[in-house]
Amino acid sequence: MRFARISHSEGASFVAIGGEPDSLIAAELSTSVFEDPKFTGRTWPLAAVQLLAPIRPSKVVCIGKNYADHAREMGGEPPADPVIFIKPSTSVIGPDATIEVPAGLGRVDYEGELAIVIGGLPVRRLKAEDASSAILGYTIANDVTAREQQKADGQWTRGKGHDTFCPLGPWIETNLDPAGLDLRTELDGELKQDGNTSDLLHGIGEILEWITAGMTLLPGDVVLTGTPAGVGPMTDGQTVSVSIEGIGTLTNKVAAV
Amino acid sequence: MRFARISHSEGASFVAIGGEPDSLIAAELSTSVFEDPKFTGRTWPLAAVQLLAPIRPSKVVCIGKNYADHAREMGGEPPADPVIFIKPSTSVIGPDATIEVPAGLGRVDYEGELAIVIGGLPVRRLKAEDASSAILGYTIANDVTAREQQKADGQWTRGKGHDTFCPLGPWIETNLDPAGLDLRTELDGELKQDGNTSDLLHGIGEILEWITAGMTLLPGDVVLTGTPAGVGPMTDGQTVSVSIEGIGTLTNKVAAV
Numbered sequence: 001m002r003f004a005r006i007s008h009s010e011g012a013s014f015v016a017i018g019g020e021p022d023s024l025i026a027a028e029l030s031t032s033v034f035e036d037p038k039f040t041g042r043t044w045p046l047a048a049v050q051l052l053a054p055i056r057p058s059k060v061v062c063i064g065k066n067y068a069d070h071a072r073e074m075g076g077e078p079p080a081d082p083v084i085f086i087k088p089s090t091s092v093i094g095p096d097a098t099i100e101v102p103a104g105l106g107r108v109d110y111e112g113e114l115a116i117v118i119g120g121l122p123v124r125r126l127k128a129e130d131a132s133s134a135i136l137g138y139t140i141a142n143d144v145t146a147r148e149q150q151k152a153d154g155q156w157t158r159g160k161g162h163d164t165f166c167p168l169g170p171w172i173e174t175n176l177d178p179a180g181l182d183l184r185t186e187l188d189g190e191l192k193q194d195g196n197t198s199d200l201l202h203g204i205g206e207i208l209e210w211i212t213a214g215m216t217l218l219p220g221d222v223v224l225t226g227t228p229a230g231v232g233p234m235t236d237g238q239t240v241s242v243s244i245e246g247i248g249t250l251t252n253k254v255a256a257v
Numbered sequence: 258m259r260f261a262r263i264s265h266s267e268g269a270s271f272v273a274i275g276g277e278p279d280s281l282i283a284a285e286l287s288t289s290v291f292e293d294p295k296f297t298g299r300t301w302p303l304a305a306v307q308l309l310a311p312i313r314p315s316k317v318v319c320i321g322k323n324y325a326d327h328a329r330e331m332g333g334e335p336p337a338d339p340v341i342f343i344k345p346s347t348s349v350i351g352p353d354a355t356i357e358v359p360a361g362l363g364r365v366d367y368e369g370e371l372a373i374v375i376g377g378l379p380v381r382r383l384k385a386e387d388a389s390s391a392i393l394g395y396t397i398a399n400d401v402t403a404r405e406q407q408k409a410d411g412q413w414t415r416g417k418g419h420d421t422f423c424p425l426g427p428w429i430e431t432n433l434d435p436a437g438l439d440l441r442t443e444l445d446g447e448l449k450q451d452g453n454t455s456d457l458l459h460g461i462g463e464i465l466e467w468i469t470a471g472m473t474l475l476p477g478d479v480v481l482t483g484t485p486a487g488v489g490p491m492t493d494g495q496t497v498s499v500s501i502e503g504i505g506t507l508t509n510k511v512a513a514v
Binding site for chain 1: 409
């Protein structure tokens with residue numbers, strides 16, 4: 001199942017996406033995305049509506065340096081244990097929304113990532129082997145980063161926490177094995193990141209066990225699993241796309257504001 | 258005005274606190290804390306109910322090393338610019354609730370702090386001189402910190418983000434000049450921190466301008482302003498109290514779990 005959230009002429013709705021690849025249909029849910037889906041009967045051609053971020057997380061918890069090749073391009077070896085940080089809910093935007101770069105912010109990078117979406121129950125002290133019971137599905141994220149702020153502060157919160165710096169989407173794929181998925185990021189059509197989730201240093205279950213040892217994940221919270229090598233700057237007017245095998249493509253424009 | 262949230266026999270309510278110091282009364286609000294208060298007419302003796310965290314923030318944004326004496330006791334000079342990090346909403350507890358310390362976590366410290374509560378409108382790109390328009394009032398926080406995790410990770414999110422690691426309360430004081438307030442932390446009745454908000458390196462307005470240059474603060478979000486010198490460990494069975502002049506005292510028990 002692919003769950004999404006859309007904006008249409010009468011408001012916003014959670015939907016399931018179906019139909020043929022060239023004529024996708026959004027069918028409005030009467031249930032939450034955490035339940036067996038039931039439908040209102042309203043449908044829209046996907047091409048006629050705007051996708052929003054597919055979930056509204058209370059927080060986005062992120063893993064730093066979880067691919068060895070990215071850790072090395074940042075100038076070091078990957079840490080032995082996962083390192084976490086938080087992007088606030090206010091940083092989340094949806095597909096096709098604009099990544100806004102304030103004047104004077106310096107270099108702002110894309111970081112394409114596989115994102116875990118937590119299911120309908122709070123998750124605390126999860127064992128890695130029980131991870132699938134805690135997960136609703138997967139989507140795509142761009143962990144947009146103001147690189148100079150990240151370095152200046154030491155703490156990554158400010159440089160990664162700006163409004164619009166967490167594009168999510170296009171939808172949540174609930175039927176997906178997250179192992180061995182190609183992850184590619186393109187900037188204005190040029191391939192910049194070409195990784196595979198088989199290179200995650202800390203796997204999905206291990207990450208969720210690590211986080212929830214201390215911090216409860218709430219329904220719909222999102223966990224970003226780290227980015228492979230190839231990060232680099234985006235500038236005003238460029239378009240960034242992150243594609244993950246089995247999910248789809250998350251595309252956003254960049255604008256100086 | 259002092260706004261609080263209480264648990265009583267029929268549920269939970271936002272209230273205003275009035276009455277005499279030895280016989281305080283909680284009067285249930287029919288309005289939100291962001292409006293001119295109106296009342297339902299229900300009241301309780303405060304001694305007969307339990308105070309909860311006075312607000313439910315979407316996020317708690319914190320300033321690190323904002324008192325020179327604390328920066329030095331941590332082994333360095335304070336940074337020139339504010340450094341921010343986030344404690345998640347899941348870390349918030351109220352007065353008298355238990356700070357839970359998981360086995361094996363190592364040293365866990367109290368850090369008493371003045372907390373800003375954001376008012377009823379989202380705050381973005383605030384100018385320092387307009388800060389009072391963005392602020393509902395002030396409360397007290399304990400920025401509980403697992404010191405070994407903080408040091409091991411470099412990033413402070415995990416060590417400061419545990420469930421129960423952000424006690425807030427006892428209430429929001431809306432009529433308070435935050436300048437020159439004594440701040441004292443006691444552990445089992447022994448004075449451990451004895452600071453004053455006149456020693457804040459970055460003031461309230463500067464902090465809010467710094468954060469909201471990039472990150473929107475939502476209604477009810479909380480900003481912790483940093484801790485003075487004297488931080489130290491708490492262990493199972495101890496009681497920690499943070500008192501700020503003009504607000505009151507926030508007391509919590511510590512328990513190993």
